[in-house]
Amino acid sequence: MIAITCGELPMRLKSTALAVAAALLSSMAAHAADIEAWAKPVDAKVLEWRRDFHEFPELGNREFRTSKRVAEHLRSLGLEVTTGVAHTGVIAILKGAKPGKRIALRADMDALPVTENSGLPFQSKQTAEFRGEKVGVMHACGHDSHTAILMGVAEAMARHKSDIAGEVLFIFQPAEEGPPDGETGGADQMLAEGIFKTFKPEAVFGLHVFSTLNAGQLGYRSGPLMAASDRFNIVVKGRQTHGSRPWGGVDPIVAAAEIVSSAQSIVSRRQNLTKQPVVLSFGAIKGGIRYNIIPDSVELIGTIRTFDDEMRAQVFKDLANVAEHVAAAHGATVVSKIPDTIGNPVTVNDPTLTAKVLPSLRKVAGKDVVEMTLTTGAEDFAYYAKEVPGFFFFVGATPKGQDPNTAPSNHSPQFFLDESALPLGTRALLQISLDYLAGAP
Missing domain, CATH: 3.40.630.10 (Zn peptidases)
Structure with a gap:
């Protein structure tokens, strides 16, 4: 048995620690090389x-x-x-x-x-x-x-x-x-x-x-x-008519435009953004083919980004509600898939x-x-x-x-x-x- 004095112990511990540290640094340097x-x-x-x-x-x-x-x-x-x-x-x-x-x-x-x-x-x-x-x-x-x-x-x-x-x-x-x-x-x-x-x-x-x-x-x-990522698809259904007499049909373009505008309040006015961020963006609007023909329908597609499951579900609900009621105010209807596919968590x-x-x-x-x-x-x-x-x-x-x-x-x-x-x-x-x-x- 080897006797160690109280004075020697801290020095030996320090020496051991320095040796371990040096070996670790040497190993890290070799690994980097x-x-x-x-x-x-x-x-x-x-x-x-x-x-x-x-x-x-x-x-x-x-x-x-x-x-x-x-x-x-x-x-x-x-x-x-x-x-x-x-x-x-x-x-x-x-x-x-x-x-x-x-x-x-x-x-x-x-x-x-x-x-x-x-x-x-x-x-x-x-x-x-x-x-x-x-x-x-x-x-x-x-x-x-x-x-x-x-x-x-x-x-x-x-x-x-x-x-x-x-x-x-x-x-x-x-x-x-x-x-x-x-x-x-x-x-x-x-x-x-x-x-x-x-x-x-x-x-x-x-x-x-x-x-x-x-x-x-x-x-x-x-x-x-x-963020979690979800895609949505909204089809606004109107009734085709000539561009010179819009009263003869139901204009899905005007209804779709107001849906896009109204949907901006879903994040800015209905989500508690102090909790987690939320994004709702429209990526494409498609409808019509000619300058003087009001079409039957307009398709809207876009994405929703969230970090909280409850907020995610609420955005789905609010977007469907906005789309349905804004379209109805114009005499149009909607077929919506919110979300359209299974999104990323x-x-x-x-x-x-x-x-x-x-x-x-x-x-x-x-x-x-x-x-x-x-x-x-x-x-x-x-x-x-x-x-x-x-x-x-x-x-x-x-x-x-x-x-x-x-x-x-x-x-x-x-x-x-x-x-x-x-x-x-x-x-x-x-x-x-x-x-x-x-x-x-």
């Missing part, structure tokens, strides 16, 4: 993949070319690959050299019915049919970069799987923006087809490039992050998981990791996060020096991605994944 060594060899490929997907975008449930290229790449890495999940989805499983934790990483693949006006040399010239109309197709939300980043992460991990303890499920998901009318799709469809039944992860991670952050920044929030970052992975983000971006306010955009990543603890974060897309508040937003024809977001996103997702699998603090 490993991330760079893992990520750098795939950077050029991620850039090439992103530009290719950007030039040849595909709408939801129609990601045939994209999913084929993703599947071919994953197979080339020797992963267990399954295609045709939720129509065009692809999943793959990587098994590390040692047993350990299970995680899932998700990227979305679909584009939007937007005609691109970015001026990029690889600008999309693709077209498709959407709601019966010929439209341009564009990766106006950045899903091309999400797909490319996850392909890069998969390759980096496959190259070093002998250093990985645990298993990783890579999810390449179609139709995040919603499936075509009359079809199913997206995250809830992938889950319904059992991807978490055959492989149940302990945690799921995802990212999104975001115009409201500058390149070099990573954004996060613990708890509720993104609130995207919630598990607080315990957020606290665990926040140091990983800071290893990659340091002081450029910023806490976000509530975001009224929506994400069907929320479905995965309802099944297992989830963490979803943002990667800045707007070039440094440009005000992100005035930059073209996600979904804009001018949406522009600073491509430095690609290596940053790759490293952030790798760092989170490897730290979690290794059990790092």
Whole structure:
């Protein structure tokens, strides 16, 4: 037995603590170096993949070319690959050299019915049919970069799987923006087809490039992050008549215009906005074909964004009430679907998981990791996060020096991605994944 005097004990404890701290810092520095060594060899490929997907975008449930290229790449890495999940989805499983934790990483693949006006040399010239109309197709939300980043992460991990303890499920998901009318799709469809039944992860991670952050920044929030999203459809039915004698029919255009106007008071005058934010927006008004013909009907479609279930239900009720009674005041009727489809729930970052992975983000971006306010955009990543603890974060897309508040937003024809977001996103997702699998603090 070795005797330790009272004076020696604090010094020995201090010495031990310093040694532990030094070892931890050394381990963190080595791990940071490993991330760079893992990520750098795939950077050029991620850039090439992103530009290719950007030039040849595909709408939801129609990601045939994209999913084929993703599947071919994953197979080339020797992963267990399954295609045709939720129509065009692809999943793959990587098994590390040692047993350990299970995680899932998700990227979305679909584009939007937007005609691109970015001026990029690889600008999309693709077209498709959407709601019966010929439209341009564009990766106006950045899903091309999400797909490319996850392909890069998969390759980096496959190259070093002998250093990985645990298993990783890579999810390449179609139709995040919603499936075509009359079809199913997206995250809830992938889950319904059992991807978490055959492989149940302990945690799921995802990212999104975001115009409201500058390149070099990573954004996060613990708890509720993104809003629940619901779509509505209101058809105002009148009676056709000639434009020269409106008294001969019932004008659905005037009734529809007043519905749009009156609906603005639902949020501003009927919701307690000190509790949670609410958004109600009309996205399209369609009716009529000729300047002097008052049509039979007008269609209104739009979106509702909420963070509270009671407030969500009340907006549904109030909008239906406004539509019915305003139309009636004009002698018209309405057929309303509020909501039109099953919407996305609130995207919630598990607080315990957020606290665990926040140091990983800071290893990659340091002081450029910023806490976000509530975001009224929506994400069907929320479905995965309802099944297992989830963490979803943002990667800045707007070039440094440009005000992100005035930059073209996600979904804009001018949406522009600073491509430095690609290596940053790759490293952030790798760092989170490897730290979690290794059990790092």
